[in-house]
Amino acid sequence: MTDIRPLIAESITRAFGEHTAVESASLNLAPGEITALIGQSGSGKTTFLRLLAGMERPDAGRVLSGTEVLASQDRHVPIEKRKIGLVFQDFALFPHLTVLENVMFGLRAIDKPERVRTAEHWIERLGLTGRRDAYPHHLSGGEQQRTAIARALAPRPVAILLDEPFSGLDPTMRDHVREVALSAVRDAGIPALLVTHDASEALVHADTIAVIENGRILQSGSPETLYRTPRTLDVARALGPVHSISASALPTEWHRAIGRDAETLWYRPEAIRLGSGTSFTVKGSKLAGPVTQLALSLSATETIYAACQPGSPLAVGDHVQANINPALFFDFASKSV
C-alpha cells in the first residue's frame, strides 16, 4: 500500500471568466477522516472537488498530497496520474462492463487472478457479492453507488473524493447505502472528502466539516465545534435552522444567562426547552420532521420557537413553561465578517 498522506488545498483559486468559483480556499484533509464540504448549489463545492481531483487547474494556490505538489503555478499532475478516487452523484459506471469489470478497471500492472481477487474483496466489502456479474443497468441505485465506491477504492488511491454521492438515491435506502459505503471509505484510512448539501449527513457522518459559500471556505472544524460555535450566520444556517430574536424582548433572567449584549441574538430551536421556567402562551404548533415546532408568544410582537417531542397535547392558547440552553444562543454582530 502507498504511504498515507494528507491531501491539502493551499489557498486555491479558480475563476471562470468573470465568475470566481473558488477563492483562496484552504483545507487539510486528514488521512482516515471523512471531511464534509457543505454548501448550497453554486457555492463552489463541486469546483473545489474538481480542483483537488485534477479535472480543473487552479489559477492560484497549490494542491499537495503530503509534500508532493499535485498542482501549482508551474505544475499540474493530470487526473490519471494523481491516484485520487472519485465518486459521482450519477455513479458514472461504465455501462458496458459488469460490476466485477467496473471494479477491476483501475487495477493494472498485476496479473489477472490477483486483479479479480482484489476486485472481489471490494465487491464483498460493499455487500455486492451476489451482483458481481450484473451490468449497471440491472442494479438498483444503491448497488450502483456501492459499485462506484468499490471501483474508486480498489486501486488503493491516495485519497477519495465523493461528490454528492447519496443525493441521487431513494431516501428509504439512502441510510443503509451510506452506512456501508462510508464505513468502507473510513476503513481505507485515506483522506476522504464528502461534498454534500445535506447538513444532517455531514453532522452525523463527518469527522470534520467545512462550510463553503461563494467560493470561500467560511469555517472548518469538528461537527460539534461548528454546530455550537459557528463563526458566522452563514455557517450557523448551513448546519441547521436558526432563528433570530431581539435581545430586549427576552426575559431578563434568560438575557443574563446568555451573557451577550448584542441587539439581535440567534438561537437553535433546541435552545428553548420545555420545563420549569418562564411561562408562555402557545401561538402555534406544527410538525417539522421528527420534532414539533412550537411558536411561543414572547411579547406582543415577538415570537420564540422551540422544538419539542411530537405528540404533546399542547394547543393554541395553552400555557407552557420553558427554559434555555444558553450555549445555543449566538451573536454574530460582534464578530461578523
Next chain:
Amino acid sequence: MPRWMPSYRSIPSALIVVLVGLPVFAALYAGIAAGDGATWDHILQNRLLPYTFTTLLTLLIAALIMLGLAVPVAWLISQYEFPGRVFFSWALILPLAMPGYVMAYAWADLMGVAGPLQTHIRSLTGLSARDYWFPNLFSTPGLAFVLASTLFPYVYITARAAFSMQSLATLEAARSLGARASDLFWRVALPVALPAILGGLCLALMEAAADYGAADFLGVQTLGVGIIRSWTSFGEPNTAARLALMLVCIAGVFLVAARWIQGGRGVQQTSARWLTPRRIQLPVAAAWMASLFCSFIVLICFVAPVSRLIWLATETSTSTSELLPLLRSTLLLGVFGTAMAFIAALVFTLAAKRRNALRIATRLMAAAGYAAPGAVLGLGALFILRETGQALSGTVAITLLVWIYVSRFTSAGVEPMQATLDRLPKNLDDAARSLGSRGILHFFRIDLPLLTPGALAAGLILFVEILKELPATLMLRPFGWDTLAVKAHAYATDERLAQATLPSLLIVLAGLLPVLLLSWRLSQTERS
C-alpha cells in the same frame, strides 16, 4: 363503439398499409414460388451463389472502409479542438448528397488511364501506362470504396452523437482510475458507443446493398445488378425473383440488426451535470495531423469528385434542348411521387399516434419498403403487372412507378414527422381533446401546425430521394420519361461520361439540400 371494433377511420391507413407492402410481397412471393428442379440448380450455381458472394464481399470491404473513416473522425471531432473542427463537423456529412452512381462516374474519370491522376504519375515518372500498377476502380474493392465514400456519414453521424453524449463523468471516472487517452478510447468510449456505431453501419450497409447504379456502371455482379439483368437480358424472371428474395433478406437482416442494436441496448447515460463535453485542445502537431486527416477525407469523398464533375461539365457543352425534357419528367415524377408518398407518410404518422395495432402494421410495412431495394420493388411491380395482364406503357407505367416510390420512400417521410411528434409533450393531444378539439378540426388545429417542421423536412427528403432513384425508374419508366438519374446512367454506361456530368451535378445539387438540413438539425440538437 367498443374498443376492439376497427374504427372506420382506420380504413385509409389500412389501405395504405396494403398499398405500401404489396410490391415487396409480390416480389418475395414470386421468389418463394419460383419452383425447383433443374432450373433451380442452374440458378443456384450460376446466379444466386456468385451474385450473393460478390454482394457480401462488397459489403464487407465497404464496412471496413466506413469504420476506418468514420470512427476516428467522429472521435476527433467530439473530443478534441483543432483547426477547422467546426467546418469538418458538417463537411463530413456532405458525401451523403452524392448517389453512389455519381461517385462512381467521377472516380472512374479521375482514376482512368487518361484521367488526371494517372496522367500526373506518368508525367512525373516518365513511365508509360503499362509500366506501373494502378488500382482498378472497375472491381469489387472499387465498388466498395465508392459506396463507402458516399455512405460513411451514416456511421460518422451516429458515432459522433454516441461519443458526444457519453457522460463526461464516465470519462473522468476512467481518468481518475488511471486511464490514458488511448485507454479512454479503447476501453471506455468505443465499447460504450459500439451499439450506436454498429447501428449506423447496418443502415449504411442496407443502403449499400440497395445500390444498382454504381455496381452496374463498374461492372460488378452484385444482386441488384443480377435482378435487372436476369429480367431484361437473360429473360429469367424466376432467377430475378430468387435474387430479389436473397437481396431483401440481406437488407432486412441489416435493418433488423440496426433497430435491435439501437433499440434494445439503449443504455443512455443521462447525466445533467457536466454533460457539455469540454473538448481537449490538441498539441500543435497533433492538431494539424487531425485537420489533415479530416481534409483528406472531405477531399476524397466530396471535393475531388465534385470538382472533377464541374470541370468536365464546363468542358462539355450540353444543349438545353437535351436537358429540358429530362428536367420536365424528373420534376413531374418527383412532385407526383412526393405528394403521394407524403400523404402515405402523414397517414402513417397520425395512425401510429392513435392506434396500437395499426402502429405495428404501419411500422412493419414502412420498414419492409425501406429495406427493399428499388430493383426488388421494380420487379414486384412487374410481377403484379404480369398477373393483371396489363402492358407497361403510358399511364399504367407512371402509376406503377409512383406506387413504387410510395412503397420505397414512405418510411423516409415518416421519420422526420415522427421525430417532430416525439419531441412534443405527451399530454398535448389529451389537453386539446379535453378542450373539445376533435375530428378533422383537430387535424387542422393541432396535428398539422405541430407537424409542419417535420412535414417540410419530409417533403424535401422525399423529393430528393425520388429524384435520385435509379433502378425502379429504369425498369418501369414509360417511353420518353427519362429522368436525370436514368439519363446520366445511360450516358455513363455508354462511356459518354462527359455527357453524364451535368445531370449528375444537378442530382448532387438537389441532394445537398436535405444534407444541409440534416446538418443544421444535428448542430441544433448538439447545442440544446
